[in-house]
Amino acid sequence: MDFPFNPQLHKNIARAGFIHPRPIQDQAISSVMEGRDVFGMANTGTGKTAAFLLPLIEKISKTKGKNKRETVLIMAPTRELALQIESDFKNLAFGFGMFSVACVGGLPIMKQIREIKMGVSFIIGTPGRLRDLIDRKILDLSTCHSVVLDEADRMLDMGFRDDMIYIIGKTSKERQTLFFSATLSPEIKKLTTQYLKDPIFISVISGETLKNIDQDVIRTRSKEEKLEKLHEVLKKDGSDKVLIFREMKHNVDSLAKELSQFGFKVGAIHGDKRSRERIRILDSFKKDRINILIATDVAARGLDIPDVTHVINYDVPQTYNTYIHRIGRTGRSGKKGTALTFVPG
Numbered sequence: 001m002d003f004p005f006n007p008q009l010h011k012n013i014a015r016a017g018f019i020h021p022r023p024i025q026d027q028a029i030s031s032v033m034e035g036r037d038v039f040g041m042a043n044t045g046t047g048k049t050a051a052f053l054l055p056l057i058e059k060i061s062k063t064k065g066k067n068k069r070e071t072v073l074i075m076a077p078t079r080e081l082a083l084q085i086e087s088d089f090k091n092l093a094f095g096f097g098m099f100s101v102a103c104v105g106g107l108p109i110m111k112q113i114r115e116i117k118m119g120v121s122f123i124i125g126t127p128g129r130l131r132d133l134i135d136r137k138i139l140d141l142s143t144c145h146s147v148v149l150d151e152a153d154r155m156l157d158m159g160f161r162d163d164m165i166y167i168i169g170k171t172s173k174e175r176q177t178l179f180f181s182a183t184l185s186p187e188i189k190k191l192t193t194q195y196l197k198d199p200i201f202i203s204v205i206s207g208e209t210l211k212n213i214d215q216d217v218i219r220t221r222s223k224e225e226k227l228e229k230l231h232e233v234l235k236k237d238g239s240d241k242v243l244i245f246r247e248m249k250h251n252v253d254s255l256a257k258e259l260s261q262f263g264f265k266v267g268a269i270h271g272d273k274r275s276r277e278r279i280r281i282l283d284s285f286k287k288d289r290i291n292i293l294i295a296t297d298v299a300a301r302g303l304d305i306p307d308v309t310h311v312i313n314y315d316v317p318q319t320y321n322t323y324i325h326r327i328g329r330t331g332r333s334g335k336k337g338t339a340l341t342f343v344p345g
Contacts, residue, residue, distance in 0.1 A: 022050075039202070313342060
């Protein structure tokens with residue numbers, strides 16, 4: 001990567017296995033380093049996390065020690081995405097003496113409070129928990145001059161609009177704001193006009209992700225036939241790591257039960273599962289201890305799981321955007337993937 005980064009950051013980039021910058025990194029990093037506001041249209045899996053983390057680590061490393069305690073706030077829609085960003089931050093900020101805190105619900109708040117009091121440079125969290133910590137007077141964002149809203153469209157979908165506005169309002173007026181979203185709804189447009197100053201607009205949407213994915217439809221006439229056809233797909237060679245989407249939490253659980261009775265190594269995640277349990281199951285999927293993960297959209301949002309060979313829409317997604325988000329979990333980083341959608345007929 002030919003960016004004017006600190007030598008330690010170049011070392012961390014090489015250790016993380018990044019060789020060539022992805023299109024969004026190419027376009028966003030220089031603008032962020034120049035201090036510009038950025039609006040990036042990007043799917044998950046396009047490399048956007050590094051596109052904002054790398055220049056912000058560089059920026060904070062320069063302000064450290066100049067008696068300026070600057071902080072960065074990164075807001076994400078789900079705890080899984082927030083924890084994923086924090087884990088990427090720890091790898092990329094290695095050796096800089098910078099600390100982070102993941103402010104997410106479902107994990108002990110006292111530990112998060114302790115970490116904030118010890119001093120952190122990067123605050124990464126979900127709107128609900130961030131707001132809770134601000135209301136408790138634990139989190140002071142007045143020295144926060146860099147704000148990232150990752151998957152802003154999803155945060156709006158999940159009803160976090162008021163929290164987002166409240167939290168941004170607590171940060172410094174003199175700030176750099178970066179917005180990332182996979183869609184450009186009127187609501188997102190409104191927020192960008194409100195919060196971004198003369199932004200650079202970058203779009204690396206869906207095309208790149210989709211060309212690596214073989215998409216197909218499987219027609220089934222009954223519940224039994226649907227399950228049978230799913231078995232056939234799962235038993236095929238090449239179905240090494242499969243992500244199955246269902247609309248309802250209870251359907252996630254019942255399908256997981258049916259598949260494990262047939263001897264498949266399967267895990268299930270949805271909003272009712274405890275946070276630790278979700279983290280454990282995701283970890284098992286990443287490390288191939290299980291090779292099938294069944295999830296609802298909210299639970300699987302923003303997950304970066306390498307080498308997913310198949311995405312299966314066992315229930316037809318409600319919208320085209322949801323479809324794009326789901327299938328974007330496979331065919332990543334230049335690899336081939338398969339997306340299958342079960343439809344009645």
